[in-house]
Amino acid sequence: MVHGAALALLAMAFGVVAVRGVAEPGVALAFTVLIALGECVRITLPGDREQAPIGAAGALAYALLGPLRGLPTGHGVFQAAAVTGAGLLLALLPALLLPHGARRHRQAPWRDPVRLDGAARRLLGAGFAAAIFQPLYTSGAVDRFSADGPVYGVFLTLVAALAALCDASLAAVLRRARSGLRFPAALEDELRSLFGIGSAIAATGLLVSLAAGEVGLWALPLFCAPLLLAQVSFRRAAAVRATTGQTIASLARATEVAGYTPPGHARRVADTACAVGRELGLGTRELALLEYAALMHDVGQLSLVEPVPDGATALLPDEEQRRIARLGSEVIMRTGVPRKVAEQVARLADPWQGGPSGADGEVPLAARIIRVANAHDDLLTAARRRGVGEAVGRLEVLEALRLGRGRVYDARVVDALVRVRG
Template sequence: MTSSGLSPAVAATRRHRPRIIVLIGMTLLALAYLGVLRADDLGMGDAMVVGALAIAMAGGEFLRVGGPTHRSIAPVATGAAVALALASVSDNHELAYGAPLVVVTVALIILLTAVWLEKPDNLSFRIAGHTIRVIVMGFLAVAFRELPLMEGGSLAHAAAQGEIEPWALALTMLGLTCLAQLLELSLHVWMRTALGRQQWREILAEDARDMLPIAAAAMSTGVVVAIGLRSLGLMAIVLFLAPLVLMRISIARRTGAIQARRQSITALSRLTDLAGYTEPGHAERVAVLCGLVGREVHLPARSIIHLETAALLHDVGQIGLRHSVPYGATINLAPLDQEQIADDSADLVEEAVYLTQSAAIIRSYPTSFRVLHEEAKRLSVEARILKVCNAYDDLTRGDPLRREPALERIMLGLGYEYDPAVVDVLRTVTVNLTPPTEVPAGAEDEAAPSRP
């Protein structure tokens, strides 16, 4: 029996339910695919183009890369899907397949690779993102292959008959891909806004900065493949999708470098633990709390990364102390001593150019909240979050049973030392971290403020 009271077989079945559902859906799509093939009565040329692009899409799904802050993208698969939606001629042969074939092919490939690539726990959520891709490619296919936008019929038919000048056809395809990118961006922003973690403006800015350039490169390459099929045939697929494979390798290397950098920062944060200056795990616990609070107050993803980095490194300045602070709890030090440690930490962190924003948070976090009102100074919300989360872990030392005494101590400085809004959020996010057990004897005394 598992901890939930279920047998291992039943627990495994429940864990794989999303994957089972996707397999069922994939089977239904395969049947629909056969029906579409029969309805379209494809010739050999159409079948070869569809098959080659389907293989490119499937392979591209295995070359998916993640963005710096959130969702991932498959540039090769996206380029192949756009080419499938916009191709009209291959080796002087008109491609007569319709939009339903494009939609079913894209959906089938996405579901097939999702079963193998996605973890069962993430599958149900990821399906929403995959569905957006199907919708976007469906929009492209319907607009180009079905809508009677020309006197003779659809754009695809007019292009195959030579009724559109090559430059006009290229501009039309690019215009459709721009509309498709706008649709995809809007749907992703709408979906992520529904999670309630960020404002739509922040999500839009992140997507436009991190993912839009990659998506634009993939879609424009799809246009080039669709045009190249006219003269080069299937060779255009290999020739023009190859740069996207190289781009994916470059992005993967950059992502690996970012991950290695974060691992180095985490290792450096443990230096004070190993030297006995701070409690084991203090920096990592503060970083986790800062991340939870930052998401609750809708900080942008990049700001949360800078905040978590500052939380990991905010105590490295203690290495220069002659005598260690008891338990590494800077909350019990005089304000000037707290500022000195923060300045020393920030000076070390600033040695790395890419950590200047985190260093600024570290340098300002000991500042009292009252300066916002009494002295009209600026104090970033990241610094206010770090101050509250650091004080909380200094008082609890990682023991959730000390939560209430620690919050009572923090409440004594509410509005003077600590931002009331941040404290309220901290109280909320730490509820799930606290087991329903009574506080052990002596915990209140350790977390309570010293009295003269």
């Protein structure tokens, strides 16, 4: 739906510009090049978010461009969308110019769903901002307040804020379609991200459009340079997160290599836990911490003299489960992983505190989810060892978890597991 709307807007914009001609072609070319360069230096943020800060800021600035060096502009809504689309298409040229052999080993940009999502968002966001601002500007309604006065700046800020909200909503729709994350949780994640790179993009686009009224096209490199430096900082933060992920993966593999857990157990538990977390409406950040904790939930087993058969801690006495969880938490606390992950692992074996009304008690939701996911994999592994068929084994495991529903396990979590794994 979002891609279709973007394609329709692009086709309509190109058609209108082809009929009417290009207004201020030099200005249009400068913004097209800026957007294309911004697309070529995209960054990937945590949660698999793709952003092109400079390209997005350039598109927003052109959509909100009023006077240029004191002279009015008249490019309008469709040319703003056409320039953004031309910049997006121009950024594809390096991939098209690659030798055929090199192209085979790299995914084509037009087949990359993350990149297509980002391009569609930026095109629709620029079109949305232009649709609000340009008609008011070209009709003279904005002339009632001075272009160099505070009211004009407040008006542009309001339009930029609405464009940012539009982009967040589109990103939430696309994330819902790609990952299955519930729309309210996806929207909450995207709105949180507005306080990071999103606010920097909106502020830069706003400043460029305002400064262009005084200094002309020199505003483009002058105000986009700080955003480029901010991109470097975001890249470094992403690299730190990648290092954290490698540390977690190593710890998760340690129990398997040492023979304490079956191969793939940590990954299966993490996948099940994340599926349940999405079903319960957790956001991207909560899901990331949940995955970390699920991958490392068995680290405490390394303290055992003798491995538990099949690593099935769910079959151990409650006190022994709690001891292993506490030891694992102490190990995790010394690895530089977010403290919340260690706290979740420490509470994995704590009894569920929910009362008759369904209150959650003090045990973190992530800990309750991992406990159910771990029991699910342990019991399923035990069923396979007994030679039980896959379908029958799954039914047995779900029935066993239902028996502990509301006593040993959180009823809400068990119900969510049944929906995603039943």
